[in-house]
Amino acid sequence: MTATAQQTAPERTQVIEVLRQRFGDRLTTGQAIREQHGKGESYHPPALPDAVIFAETTEEVQEIVQACAAIKMPVIPFGVGTSLEGHVQALNGGVSIDLSRMNNVLEVNAADLDVRVQAGVTRKQLNEYLRDTGLFFPIDPGADATLGGMTATRASGTNAVRYGTMRENVLGLTVVTADGRIINTARRSRKSSAGYDLTRLFIGSEGTLGVITEVSLRVYGIPEAISSAVCQFSSLDEAVEAVILTIQSGIPVARIELLDDIQMGACIDYSNLTGYARKPTLFYEFHGSETGVAEQAESARMIADDFGGEAFKWATKPEDRSALWQARHDAYYAALSLRPGCKGWASDVCVPISRLAECIAETKQDLVDMDLKAPLVGHVGDGNFHLSYLVDTEDAAEMARTKEHNERMVARALAMGGTCTGEHGVGYSKIHYLQQEHGDALALMRTIKTAFDPDNIMNPGKIVRL
Secondary structure (H helix, E strand, C coil): CCHHHCCCHHHHHHHHHHHHHHHHHHEECCHHHHHHCCCCCCCCCCCCCCEEEECCCHHHHHHHHHHHHHCCCCEEEECCCCCCCCCCCCECECEEEECCCCCCEEEEEHHHCEEEEECCCEHHHHHHHHHHHCEECCCCCCCCCEHHHHHHCCCCCCCHHHHCCHHHHEEEEEEEECCCCEEECCCCCCCCCCCCCHHHHHCCCCCCCEEEEEEEEECEECCCEEEEEEEECCCHHHHHHHHHHHHHCCCCCCEEEEECHHHHHHHHHHHCCCCCCCCCEEEEEEEECHHHHHHHHHHHHHHHHHCCCCCCEEECCHHHHHHHHHHHHCHHHHHHCCCCCCEEEEEEEECCHHHHHHHHHHHHHHHHHCCCCCCEEEEHHHCEEEEEEEECCCCHHHHHHHHHHHHHHHHHHHHCCCECCCCCCCCCCCHHHHHHHHCCHHHHHHHHHHHHCCCCCECCCCCCCC
16 A cells, blocks of 8 residues: 555545635635646646645645645645646545746846746746846746646757756756655755755756746847747758757757647648748757848748748747747647547657657558557757657557557657657656666665655655656
């Protein structure tokens, strides 16, 4: 019997009633709210918490965790529910702590290029707040996710090829631990040699080691010039080869995104993109000085020409760039529109960029051979691509084929020196791939989990099984 199964139903009810007296109508056990907090964006079936509490301060999170820890009741952090691998499902019930009301920007240090925010601040909210300071936060996973959730899943996105992921841009955290302590993982200095790097340990921990309540982030000056372009290709292989040579040539593109012909067609229809063909497509963006951007763009254009790319179509006006990138961010919903009534099974892998063309080609051929529909998009500048399987979850044979394809894709990526997920995270959906990817290191991860959370109350069933 696991620790999470040790408390009884009356004990849970008693703790929930104590918390209700403390939090009033910010605690709910209503079915609709529990269903909302028991699932993310993907096909995974809901797993409902016993209660949802809307916290507003770190101290309130501490109170909730301490009450739950007393009877070993699970705690599941929740941002806005945009996760794709089953991160927020309450597999053993418990209390879902909704952090969306913790949405204050606490500190902006423009001279030091850093900010401190509560975990419920979203990336769009932060950039709106920063707009008049001349600064911006570049990590852009597409969804308007909370920064706490982005930290917990080690998110990246379209700008990662230039600015890195959350791993490179989180400077420090405030965390409520499984036993109810409040800790700060780092000071404001840009570097330190003092002790273990707890910040990096909590980044990507998916709520399994503690609840992140505040995040200190690196921010950047808004570039003098920004220019976006679209280039289309006759084949997916030509588009990928153009990406590989662009990166190998050292051109500092800010974004370079790939859409296959199916995904591009879906985006044309869903986002009303006019003037484009239903062909493999690259979206580029360049940041820097006026001269630098022009040079970068010309170098990228010449490479694209060598691989049969059509003439770049430029989007230099802010409103045109926004429309273009919004279409890219809506790709998942555009894909769902290709098969009304279906559900989306989103998966991603990441490989060394030298193996990217091979991995994509073999993955696409498997889709044809297995009679599956799954538009492809990719943050291909760093070797990361995504499939959105369009599945009828009631069709057992189709679900089995989809599972087999996903397993083949992951196995292929691992054989090429890649990873089972470059961006989505593990949740419980990809938990069974970690032994193959990490080997004996997985046992050390379990040791860390047990040390931080001996009663296994923090988002149990995710990343590692105990």
